[in-house]
Amino acid sequence: MALTEPEAGSDLQAVQMRARLDPDSGRWHLSGVKQFITNGCARILLVLARSEQGSNDGRGLSLFVCESGPGLTVQRIEDKLGIHGSPTCELHFDEVPAELVGARRRGLTRYVMSLMNGARVAVAAQAVGIAEAALRAAVAYGAARRQFGQAVDRFPAVYEMLTRSKARIVAARALLYETTRWVDLKDGYDDLAGQQGGRLTGETRNEAKRAARIAAVLTPLCKAYSTEIANQVAYDSLQVHGGSGYMKEYDVERYVRDARVTNIYEGTTQLQHVAAMGGLIQRVLDPLMEQMSTLPFEGRLARLRAEVDEARQHLGRAVRFVVEAKDPECHDLAARRLCEAEAEVFTAYLLLRDALADPRRQALAEHHVAEAVPAARAGCDAVLRADRTLIDRREEILGL
Ligand SMILES: Cc1cc2nc3c(=O)[nH]c(=O)nc-3n(C[C@H](O)[C@H](O)[C@H](O)COP(=O)(O)OP(=O)(O)OC[C@H]3O[C@@H](n4cnc5c(N)ncnc54)[C@H](O)[C@@H]3O)c2cc1C
Structure with missing residues (x-):
């Protein structure tokens, strides 16, 4: 292409x-x-x-x-x-x-956009695959390498890198599968419309529109989230290898290099954020999150759900704040933080949902929520702080 x-x-x-x-x-x-x-x-x-x-x-x-x-x-x-x-x-x-x-005249607006949306999901999957390979290499190395009389994966600083990477990969994969589900639904409705002479009616038409809107937000959000995570995971996996990770002899340096392109091609992360912002501001994913929030969680999972609900409300406040500011530069500056917060909150719900279906996943979900909720809150706090330093004084900062 x-x-x-x-x-x-x-x-x-x-x-x-x-x-x-x-x-x-x-x-x-x-x-x-x-x-x-x-x-x-x-x-x-x-x-x-x-x-x-x-x-x-x-x-x-x-x-x-x-x-x-x-x-x-x-x-x-x-x-x-x-x-x-x-x-x-x-x-x-x-x-x-x-x-x-x-x-x-439809080259960009219809065909390339459609091809690129498909390719973006594929690159998100490529990124999850690279991250998984990097983590497996790090887990194997961490168990085999001994320092101070013990395997290095026994040190909290090392197992924290490994567990954080694991939770991030699982979150990215859950987001990827949810995205592919909605993209498949959208494509199915498109095929159906094709068979019916381009027109759907009644409830089917509404469902088709809903699937298209959700796929249009999830695709860029998933591409940005998975590819940035692949870079973080590959980076930490190399770190677990210490000096050996820097050597060509080990696969992990290749994973770091291969991950690096995923957040550039088929549209950079910044462009994914631009693409996701419209639907994010319209809160297109909110009904899905609301649905997951009302699942029959109990005990520890119910308490975690409450934390995620609270983070989602905070995100809603930050979004309203940006909308009401009616300032295009503030809007663009908030895009990264809002998209990252949306992905953190959405994946937190996905992992709680999966933990409800399979209790073996509870510890992983807990760990993800413990990382995702503060990260989302911090991003929203920064948006709500409405600090104009970067807009008004960036030349001063860069000139130092
Ligand atoms: C290995 C590799 C393979 C590739 N394969 C293909 C291929 O098969 N076919 C093909 O057509 N292309 C391909 N590309 C090109 C790729 O899609 C582009 O490099 C990519 O879309 C970014 O464009 P650019 O390099 O011109 O960067 P630029 O557009 O110049 O971007 C520079 C920086 O500005 C930021 N930026 C630009 N516009 C905005 C905006 N509106 N808002 C916020 N930030 C912005 C970007 O995020 C980036 O950080 C490939 C690239 C690589 C590296």
């Missing part, structure tokens, strides 16, 4: 690759440069290009499919930090014949 260009990364509306329709043959031809293209040396490429000359936004872009051949040059293969299993290419197009995919 060739989208990125030197001047169009996060901002894909700026894509300049030219698509020219030859009036005689009726064929399209692509000219321009694409960069950072995974498997760009493959035989078939999907390319986002500007089909409407004179346009300068996403509505002038269409999606094309083309084959490698004359006019298409792999100019370079990047020398990069990680994921060395796949080549990342700079591609030069010079009048490369191509076929239009689907409807003209």
Whole structure:
């Protein structure tokens, strides 16, 4: 999927690759440069290009499919930090014949957005997998390595890194599965609508809309949460290895490098936060959280549920505060903290729900709540503090 260009990364509306329709043959031809293209040396490429000359936004872009051949040059293969299993290419197009995919002008707004949403869930899964591999390596190393007469995983500082990583992975995986569930529902309703001539009616229509809204918030939230967690877990897993972790001889240094791209490609974490904010502010996930909150928890789980409920109310206050401030810069500045808090609270409910179904998961849920609730509260406190230092005095801070 060739989208990125030197001047169009996060901002894909700026894509300049030219698509020219030859009036005689009726064929399209692509000219321009694409960069950072995974498997760009493959035989078939999907390319986002500007089909409407004179346009300068996403509505002038269409999606094309083309084959490698004359006019298409792999100019370079990047020398990069990680994921060395796949080549990342700079591609030069010079009048490369191509076929239009689907409807003209819908390249970015319909097809690429849809492909990217699918890819974002896949990258979240990739991140959970890397994190799991890193943790397994750290657990094995921590049990085998002895210092001061005992295995290093007996030291609180070490087992705290391992257990925190475990809880984070389980939370990310729970969020990933919940996301895939809603994405599958949305896709199912889309298929149904297709079979019924594009129209759903009554309750089915409402359910389809609900699934689409939930999938649209969960996808970026899950991508941001899982990929940031994969980086933290890989980092801590290397730390558990001590100096050995820094050596190529051990797999863990590769996990650190491979995790690093997951929160960059298919949209950076910052862009995921931008994408999640609309639905977050509309509290799209609140009914799901309310539903989980009313499960028949008892004893210790009921007390934990009350803590999570309280954190959710605090999050609601922080969101209302940002909405009422009506200040776009404050809104953007609060995005990271609100998205992180939303993910912490949502995953806390998921893990309590899972602990209710399987008591063996209770300790893990307790540990996650003990980490997630204070983290969410601290983020919301920072938002509610309404400190304008970063807006008014960031140059002073950076200039020191
Ligand atoms: C290994 C690898 C493989 C890749 N494979 C592909 C591929 O197959 N196909 C493809 O098309 N692309 C691919 N990419 C490109 C990738 O999708 C982009 O690098 C990514 O989307 C970020 O764009 P950029 O590098 O131009 O960064 P920029 O957009 O320049 O971002 C720089 C910084 O600014 C931040 N930023 C930018 N805009 C905003 C905003 N509105 N709000 C807040 N923060 C913002 C970003 O989060 C980032 O921190 C690949 C990249 C890598 C590293």
